[in-house]
Amino acid sequence: MNETVSPLLKIVVGVILLMVVAPLVVPLLMSVSDTPYIVFPPQGFTLKWYAEVLANPEARGSFLFSLELAAIVTLVSLAFGVPCAAGLTRYRVPGQDAVLGLILSPLIVPLIVTGVALLQLFALLGSRATMLQLVIGHTVVCLPYVIRSVSASLLLVNRNLEDAAAVLGAPPHLVATKVIWPQVRPGILAGGIFCFIVSFDDYPISMWLADGNHFPVPLYLYTVIERSFDPSIAAIASLMIVFALLLVLVIEKVFGLSLARLAS
């Protein structure tokens, strides 16, 4: 870890990071522009767009709804994804590859197609439970992320440690909590974060399944862009970016240390 890094590598990494981060900075800058429409570079400085957005009950409602939806989807995805990943990695199941392929397929099929398919399915079933439909739709899309990261961490679990714990006198349930859990926790956590963010950001699935009472933030943002073009759009976008950053930071603070300890 203490190897000296060549200056060229530093420059390349710097450029890549810049390309990733620069687009995110643009709405942040535009959101403080003291003009009635979006301009870049921003002119003047004001926080009134943030005040406007936060005071707007529609915007607030969408934001809170997205949070609720993402939280439920994360819980459901973990509830299905963790046992599924455990089954696929730790046991020999007939048709293992087919099951895995099926679960990961939403990553390959365009989301918009998945969304239409789900809409047709729900229409066929005569379903009117929008919330349930949204949760199912998002879970289908989020599950691959959970399964991927949990499987990866389960595959890295050192089976010797389980044997060692058992010989040392740990009954199976304590082997699971004291030895397996600390090893897979980072993977489950990462899967959960991905899941939350994918659901929170999702447009193509929600577009087909949402209704006026269940209106996630990305849809709201899109309708606002169609209606007007003032910096409040940038303010909403900025709030979403800051929120995602905060989420990652909090998790890094709470669990990051244990990751660093493992890697040291």
Add this chain to the structure above:
Amino acid sequence: MATATSAGGGEVRLTGICRSYGTTQVVRDVNLNAAGGEILALLGPSGCGKTTTLRMIAGLVQPSAGEITIDGAPITGLPVHRRNLGMLFQNYALFPHLSVLENVAFGLAMRGASKTETTRRAREALALVRLAGFEDRMPAALSGGQQQRVAMARAIVYRPRVLLLDEPFGALDKKLREEMQIELRQLCNELGLTTILVTHDQEEALILADQIAVMRGGRIEQVDNARAIYERPVSHFVADFIGSSNFIAAGIVEKTGDHTLLRSAGGHLFASTVANDFSATDRVAVAIRPESVRLSPGEQPAAPNTLSGTIRRSLFKGQVLSVWMQNGSNGEFQVSVPIEEAGTLSPRPGEIWTARWSAERTLVVREQ
């Protein structure tokens, strides 16, 4: 503490132990007995079933047939975590998310010891393996030898009756390995632990074990103390696996008491005064250790335990000079000449020399 813990190791007995995976028999009818406080090595090449046997004692693998007892009590039906054994794994298997102290304390915590008691005894165990002061380190921050010691402390801290070692020194370099072997032997003797060790390294078995069980193809070839195994191997395999030997296929022509006279296909006679259980109908071979042989220049008159041949090559190996000579009907023959004699005795390739050895050094072994 050391003497206080010598509550004595348990006597481990394996009776008719078998294990198969599908149609493959990995362990076949193994009968073994490790007396209390004894160090027993299961020695053999990879795939001989030694690790499976050890894992069956630990409870990590269930035997297909047979019974294992400790101090007469059957443990075959007991789950792993209730067997109260200590085990050292090949790559130590330390918990990476726990500190050194927490690792050592794990077994005590599982036994419901109080927090203060656990900490006190874990510290004592660490002191015993000379790692006092390392309590708060993480395993990844330790060297291989230190990790090995932590694993050792973790395995003995709750005073198990039996200690199982699965190739515990494989990952260490030669010098450190020898140090650790001697340390381990002292520790086991001090604690009076019955120890069962799995290894493919004959030297390790010779250094550590009171008794060695040589395994091959899932079966036990021979069980005896190190010296007896080396000096009186029963089979070609054992004579070849422990040390090295020259083999000449021969038949028994005469046997009176411990004296055996054998003749090879080429008509050479061999006399042995090493006791053996073979009769004229058994397929046997004469085994001669390279270091048992004395060389003299030129061709000597034919006699029992004498072979002449052309020197093929010689190789300096530090303490000995290894010489290979070609004997017409018996193939290549290896001789080790101690280096202090090699100065006056220097066989060169192409020369004819004669090898001779005594009847006490002529081993009769079963051919496979």
